[in-house]
Amino acid sequence: MTSTPSTRLGSSRVPIARSRVNRPRLDWALLVAVALIIVFGTLMVWAATKNDTALTGDNPQGYLQRHVVNIAIGIVLFVLVLAFDYRWLRIVAPLVYLLSLAGLVLVMVAGTSVNGAKSWIRIAGLSIEPSEFVKLSIALVCAVAVAERAEGRRKPPGTWEALAIIGLYGVPAVMIMMQPDLGSTLVLSAMVFGILAVAGVSWRWLTGLLIAVGVVATIVITTHILKPYQLDRLLAFTDPSLDPQGAGYNTVQARITVGNGGWWGQGLFQGSQTRAGFVPEQHTDFVFTVAGEEFGLVGAGILILLFAFVIWRMVRVAIDASDMFGRVAAAGVACWLAFEVFQNVGMSLGIMPVTGVPLPWVSYGGTAMFAMMMGLGLVQNIHLRSHRLLR
Numbered sequence: 001m002t003s004t005p006s007t008r009l010g011s012s013r014v015p016i017a018r019s020r021v022n023r024p025r026l027d028w029a030l031l032v033a034v035a036l037i038i039v040f041g042t043l044m045v046w047a048a049t050k051n052d053t054a055l056t057g058d059n060p061q062g063y064l065q066r067h068v069v070n071i072a073i074g075i076v077l078f079v080l081v082l083a084f085d086y087r088w089l090r091i092v093a094p095l096v097y098l099l100s101l102a103g104l105v106l107v108m109v110a111g112t113s114v115n116g117a118k119s120w121i122r123i124a125g126l127s128i129e130p131s132e133f134v135k136l137s138i139a140l141v142c143a144v145a146v147a148e149r150a151e152g153r154r155k156p157p158g159t160w161e162a163l164a165i166i167g168l169y170g171v172p173a174v175m176i177m178m179q180p181d182l183g184s185t186l187v188l189s190a191m192v193f194g195i196l197a198v199a200g201v202s203w204r205w206l207t208g209l210l211i212a213v214g215v216v217a218t219i220v221i222t223t224h225i226l227k228p229y230q231l232d233r234l235l236a237f238t239d240p241s242l243d244p245q246g247a248g249y250n251t252v253q254a255r256i257t258v259g260n261g262g263w264w265g266q267g268l269f270q271g272s273q274t275r276a277g278f279v280p281e282q283h284t285d286f287v288f289t290v291a292g293e294e295f296g297l298v299g300a301g302i303l304i305l306l307f308a309f310v311i312w313r314m315v316r317v318a319i320d321a322s323d324m325f326g327r328v329a330a331a332g333v334a335c336w337l338a339f340e341v342f343q344n345v346g347m348s349l350g351i352m353p354v355t356g357v358p359l360p361w362v363s364y365g366g367t368a369m370f371a372m373m374m375g376l377g378l379v380q381n382i383h384l385r386s387h388r389l390l391r
Contacts, residue, residue, distance in 0.1 A: 027383045030313040033306050034361060034376060038071060040303050041362030043268060044290040048283040049364075051275050055283075063283060063364060070366040074373030081377030085385055089378075090147070090325055093140040097168070100137040103130030104175040111179075117356070119179045131184040132371040134172045138191055139332030139375070141168050146199045147325035162205045165196060183355030187339050189213050194335030195328055198318065250286065253279045254348045258292030258300070265296030283364040285356050288348040307341045307360075317383040326382040333375040 042064070049056055049063035056062045089096075103121070107130055111118045120127045145164040169192040176184050193209055257273040260266065271293035273279060279286050291300040311334055318330035337360055344359040346352025358368045 190339035
C-alpha cells in the first residue's frame with residue numbers, strides 16, 4: 001500500500017498533497033541536431049574559403065570569423081523569439097508581414113545587385129536580403145489567416161481562407177520575382193502548398209495551386225521576365241554539356257567535386273577541387289560540394305540524415321501543437337527548411353536547377369542564418385508552450 005505524507009496538528013492528521021511543478025522542456029534532440037549541422041557548416045565554410053586569396057585577401061580566416069559572428073547573432077535572435085509566448089505573435093504577425101513587404105519595396109528602390117539579382121540592401125556596411133525574412137513572415141501571417149476563423153468553427157479552412165493565404169503569398173512572390181529571385185519564389189510556393197495541406201483545405205485548391213504555379217512559371221520563362229543567364233541555367237540543368245564552360249560550368253564542377261570524395265572523402269581541408277577553387281560560390285550556393293568531397297558519401301549522408309531528423313522533429317511539433325496557429329506556423333517552417341535543403345543539395349548533385357537557394361545553417365550568409373534561427377526559435381517556442389499545456 002502507498003501512504004500519503006501527513007503532519008500531526010493536535011490529535012488529527014492533515015494530508016499534504018504532493019505538488020507537481022510543470023517545468024518547460026525544450027526539444028533537446030532538435031537543438032543538438034541543429035548544433036551538429038552548424039558545426040558541419042562552419043567547417044565547410046572554412047574549408048571553402050581559407051585557400052581563396054581572391055575572396056579572403058590577406059586574412060584566410062576572415063569568412064570563418066564572420067560566419068561565427070553570424071551564428072552568435074542568430075543564437076541571440078533564437079533566444080529572443082523563444083522568450084515570448086508564441087500566441088502573442090498572432091497580434092504582431094500582420095506588422096511583421098508589412099515590415100517584410102516594406103523591405104522588398106526598399107530593395108526595388110535602393111537595392112544592390114549580387115550575382116545578377118537585385119535582392120540586397122546595404123545598411124551600415126552590412127548586406128541584408130529581405131526576402132529571407134519574408135519566409136518567416138509568411139509562416140506567421142498564413143497561420144493567423146487559418147487560425148482566426150478555423151478555430152472558432154472547428155472546421156477545415158474554406159474558400160475564403162484559401163484565397164487569403166494565396167493572396168498573402170502572391171504579393172511578396174511577385175515582388176521577389178521582379179528582382180528576379182527564382183529560388184526564393186520557389187521556397188515561398190513550397191511553404192504555401194504545405195501550409196494549405198496542413199490546414200486541411202480541399203485537394204482541389206492544392207491541385208489548382210500546382211497548376212497556377214506551372215502557368216506562372218511558363219509565363220515568366222516565355223515573356224523574358226527572367227534574365228538571360230537564368231534561362232541559360234535552366235537549359236544547362238537539362239543538359240550541362242550544352243555549355244560546359246558557361247551556364248553549365250557550375251553544375252559540371254559541382255558533380256565532379258562531389259564525386260571526388262568517394263565513400264570516405266579526401267579529408268578536411270584536403271579536397272583537391274575545393275583547394276583549387278574550381279566550384280564558384282562554394283561557400284554559399286554550393287557549400288554541399290565541400291561535404292561531398294572532404295567527408296565523402298558517408299559524411300554527406302550523415303549531414304542529410306541530420307536535416308531529415310530536424311525536419312521530422314519540426315513536423316512532430318506541428319502535430320502536437322495545442323492550437324491551429326501553432327500547428328500551421330510550425331508546419332510552415334518545416335516546409336521552408338525541407339524545400340531549401342532539397343533544392344540546395346539537388347543543385348550540387350545536378351538534379352535541380354541552379355537558383356541560389358542557401359543550405360540552412362550551413363551556407364555562409366548572415367540574413368539566411370538570422371531568419372532560419374528565428375524560425376527554429378518559433379518552432380521551439382510552440383513545442384515549449386504546447387508541452388506545458390498538454391501535461
